[in-house]
Amino acid sequence: MASMTHCSGIKRRLTRQVAIGPVKVGGGAPISVQSMIKARPEDRRETARQIRDLEAVGCDIVRIAVPNMDAVRTLAAVRKKARIPLEADIHFSPQLALASIAAGADAIRLNPGNMSDQVRIAEICRRCRARRIPIRVGMNSGSAVPRKGGVPVKRARNADTAAMMVRQALAFCKMLENCGFHAIMMSLKAADVLSTVRAYRMAAERCDYPFHLGVTATGIPPDAVVKSALGIGSLLLAGIGDTIRVSLTAPPIDEIKVARSILRAVGVRVPGVEVLACPTCGRTEFDVAGVAREVENRLRGVKRPVRVAVMGCIVNGPGEAAECDVGVAGGKGESVLFKKGKVVKRLRPDAIVNTLVREVRILCGDD
Amino acid sequence: MASMTHCSGIKRRLTRQVAIGPVKVGGGAPISVQSMIKARPEDRRETARQIRDLEAVGCDIVRIAVPNMDAVRTLAAVRKKARIPLEADIHFSPQLALASIAAGADAIRLNPGNMSDQVRIAEICRRCRARRIPIRVGMNSGSAVPRKGGVPVKRARNADTAAMMVRQALAFCKMLENCGFHAIMMSLKAADVLSTVRAYRMAAERCDYPFHLGVTATGIPPDAVVKSALGIGSLLLAGIGDTIRVSLTAPPIDEIKVARSILRAVGVRVPGVEVLACPTCGRTEFDVAGVAREVENRLRGVKRPVRVAVMGCIVNGPGEAAECDVGVAGGKGESVLFKKGKVVKRLRPDAIVNTLVREVRILCGDD
Numbered sequence: 266m267a268s269m270t271h272c273s274g275i276k277r278r279l280t281r282q283v284a285i286g287p288v289k290v291g292g293g294a295p296i297s298v299q300s301m302i303k304a305r306p307e308d309r310r311e312t313a314r315q316i317r318d319l320e321a322v323g324c325d326i327v328r329i330a331v332p333n334m335d336a337v338r339t340l341a342a343v344r345k346k347a348r349i350p351l352e353a354d355i356h357f358s359p360q361l362a363l364a365s366i367a368a369g370a371d372a373i374r375l376n377p378g379n380m381s382d383q384v385r386i387a388e389i390c391r392r393c394r395a396r397r398i399p400i401r402v403g404m405n406s407g408s409a410v411p412r413k414g415g416v417p418v419k420r421a422r423n424a425d426t427a428a429m430m431v432r433q434a435l436a437f438c439k440m441l442e443n444c445g446f447h448a449i450m451m452s453l454k455a456a457d458v459l460s461t462v463r464a465y466r467m468a469a470e471r472c473d474y475p476f477h478l479g480v481t482a483t484g485i486p487p488d489a490v491v492k493s494a495l496g497i498g499s500l501l502l503a504g505i506g507d508t509i510r511v512s513l514t515a516p517p518i519d520e521i522k523v524a525r526s527i528l529r530a531v532g533v534r535v536p537g538v539e540v541l542a543c544p545t546c547g548r549t550e551f552d553v554a555g556v557a558r559e560v561e562n563r564l565r566g567v568k569r570p571v572r573v574a575v576m577g578c579i580v581n582g583p584g585e586a587a588e589c590d591v592g593v594a595g596g597k598g599e600s601v602l603f604k605k606g607k608v609v610k611r612l613r614p615d616a617i618v619n620t621l622v623r624e625v626r627i628l629c630g631d632d
Numbered sequence: 633m634a635s636m637t638h639c640s641g642i643k644r645r646l647t648r649q650v651a652i653g654p655v656k657v658g659g660g661a662p663i664s665v666q667s668m669i670k671a672r673p674e675d676r677r678e679t680a681r682q683i684r685d686l687e688a689v690g691c692d693i694v695r696i697a698v699p700n701m702d703a704v705r706t707l708a709a710v711r712k713k714a715r716i717p718l719e720a721d722i723h724f725s726p727q728l729a730l731a732s733i734a735a736g737a738d739a740i741r742l743n744p745g746n747m748s749d750q751v752r753i754a755e756i757c758r759r760c761r762a763r764r765i766p767i768r769v770g771m772n773s774g775s776a777v778p779r780k781g782g783v784p785v786k787r788a789r790n791a792d793t794a795a796m797m798v799r800q801a802l803a804f805c806k807m808l809e810n811c812g813f814h815a816i817m818m819s820l821k822a823a824d825v826l827s828t829v830r831a832y833r834m835a836a837e838r839c840d841y842p843f844h845l846g847v848t849a850t851g852i853p854p855d856a857v858v859k860s861a862l863g864i865g866s867l868l869l870a871g872i873g874d875t876i877r878v879s880l881t882a883p884p885i886d887e888i889k890v891a892r893s894i895l896r897a898v899g900v901r902v903p904g905v906e907v908l909a910c911p912t913c914g915r916t917e918f919d920v921a922g923v924a925r926e927v928e929n930r931l932r933g934v935k936r937p938v939r940v941a942v943m944g945c946i947v948n949g950p951g952e953a954a955e956c957d958v959g960v961a962g963g964k965g966e967s968v969l970f971k972k973g974k975v976v977k978r979l980r981p982d983a984i985v986n987t988l989v990r991e992v993r994i995l996c997g998d999d
Contacts, residue, residue: 306914457955484908486854488893492897495894499865529855547696586823
């Protein structure tokens with residue numbers, strides 16, 4: 266579980282709170298990070314392996330696609346062993362939603378774009394309430410269908426994607442509310458940053474449900490990292506967002522790494538080592554990239570939040586890294602070790618990595 | 633040169649315009665992208681090679697560190713051959729600034745944190761005016777020094793980094809203005825996103841100089857990509873920023889790739905192929921990551937802005953990618969090819985990559 270608290274002074278949007286297993290979402294709870302299983306639904310072993318990997322890196326919530334009954338059986342099997350809450354991702358089928366609830370899902374995601382049978386939805390609400398699990402109203406731009414009087418109509422050219430998503434998501438919430446169901450989270454993911462940000466901002470003014478933030482179909486890094494960081498991060502900077510999922514066409518644990526990096530960037534205290542490094546230039550006196558990578562790798566297991574700086578020269582080095590716990594800046598022949606912006610020692614180039622690693626371990630009480 | 637125009641409807645901050653060689657900055661000019669040479673100052677061959685690489689990928693402005701007279705000679709040598717404007721990066725030394733101007737620099741970056749001799753600065757202004765080149769007032773958090781009555785004082789704990797940077801940068805501008813010099817750009821880079829964003833927003837209300845945006849000492853990807861995307865991107869979303877530099881502890885051309893990705897994410901039309909891809913899940917019917925990477929690699933040379941989608945299943949596929957020129961979505965055994973959100977053809981898995989590549993080439997008139 267995340268031990269993250271906002272320390273940036275950003276005022277967060279006030280929302281209701283829901284619980285996904287032991288993880289609270291909204292209502293002032295720490296911003297949780299989540300990912301999604303990328304195995305075939307029938308592949309229990311790979312599904313279980315990905316869940317364990319995500320638990321090991323401190324993921325808070327895991328989502329599993331449930332496109333068929335094989336997936337329901339996999340969900341039931343992995344639910345018994347997983348320590349982490351599992352959200353079943355449902356499209357089209359109320360039956361699969363009901364089966365997932367029975368199989369032990371800790372939350373259900375429904376897509377307003379492809380489910381509309383009020384009787385079946387009322388039944389889903391009843392079962393969710395009985396098991397005290399929340400529903401995510403998970404809108405995607407790709408399945409947003411413009412309707413007139415309940416009937417789907419052809420989408421206008423240049424339709425306002427954000428407004429359409431918000432309208433449809435809120436209409437779906439209304440249906441749940443009419444069943445007396447309020448344990449709702451909402452997501453409004455578009456395939457572009459601008460529509461995504463506009464949709465969440467618009468919805469933030471029209472309801473008090475907690476938000477699951479994400480940009481969808483971002484693609485492969487670095488493009489995908491850029492879109493997720495900007496979409497999710499700029500909403501967090503505006504105080505909007507209660508749980509986040511970074512979508513990357515990459516392994517699930519990469520999504521957690523980037524999610525954490527976004528939280529750090531908006532001032533949330535996140536466990537683990539953050540390595541700051543200068544971009545290097547003609548002033549650089551040693552292999553900054555190599556040292557930064559090696560320090561990051563060797564300190565991967567550290568849980569405490571620590572900031573380490575690797576700066577190529579003394580022009581801005583110790584100053585820019587004044588907020589870092591420990592750092593090194595290049596000099597002619599020798600580098601300097603600094604702590605909290607103050608130079609404390611000279612270092613030979615071949616001693617840089619070992620010294621930084623040792624200093625961090627001492628800080629963490631491991632040495 | 634960039635052929636980028638804002639098509640996102642974001643209202644840009646009104647600024648003066650300066651020219652770095654043929655590249656206009658501010659005053660409504662397209663947002664330019666820049667990078668920095670990472671070779672040793674005496675290494676003319678490697679410097680020239682990195683400049684050629686950056687020209688080839690469409691970088692607009694290149695910066696070169698000038699820490700000594702070797703670097704001035706390198707600058708003079710590469711200036712003769714480069715087609716791209718070169719900005720000399722100066723710290724501490726007015727002499728190196730004057731020598732760089734004489735060597736043919738197209739712009740000079742001065743750091744208010746380490747230059748203060750008014751007589752020498754007046755001389756730099758005269759020479760810049762004579763050669764019609766602008767000065768970037770390039771403030772970094774690392775060299776921001778609090779002063780009282782002109783005298784540096786010890787930095788207070790919890791000092792407001794952003795306010796201090798803005799104050800010092802504007803005081804330096806005042807010095808240039810007193811010399812009748814107004815061809816100024818400004819940058820206010822901190823090592824954290826929050827201070828960086830606050831500094832630029834604050835300065836935007838207090839002057840009309842064009843801004844060079846960047847976050848400094850971001851480190852290695854993906855952390856560095858997250859910080860740059862959020863820092864630079866959220867300012868661009870607010871209409872602030874005229875030229876951008878992504879600092880990565882990575883090769884210069886990677887910085888241009890990420891810079892373009894940020895511009896695309898805020899709705900700027902950028903040349904080249906953008907590949908959207910779903911993050912994959914239990915519904916995925918083919919190797920999305922592999923196809924996305926291969927399509928991106930094979931279409932690297934395309935100059936026209938084209939959007940290609942690679943979606944694992946048909947749930948949101950064609951819908952989410954409705955804004956894409958062409959795309960593929962997975963299905964059982966067969967996938968579908970779609971254009972502008974409409975399914976046009978069925979595809980066998982082994983035909984996906986070749987079909988997408990061919991469709992893009994046809995679109996661009998290359999086939």
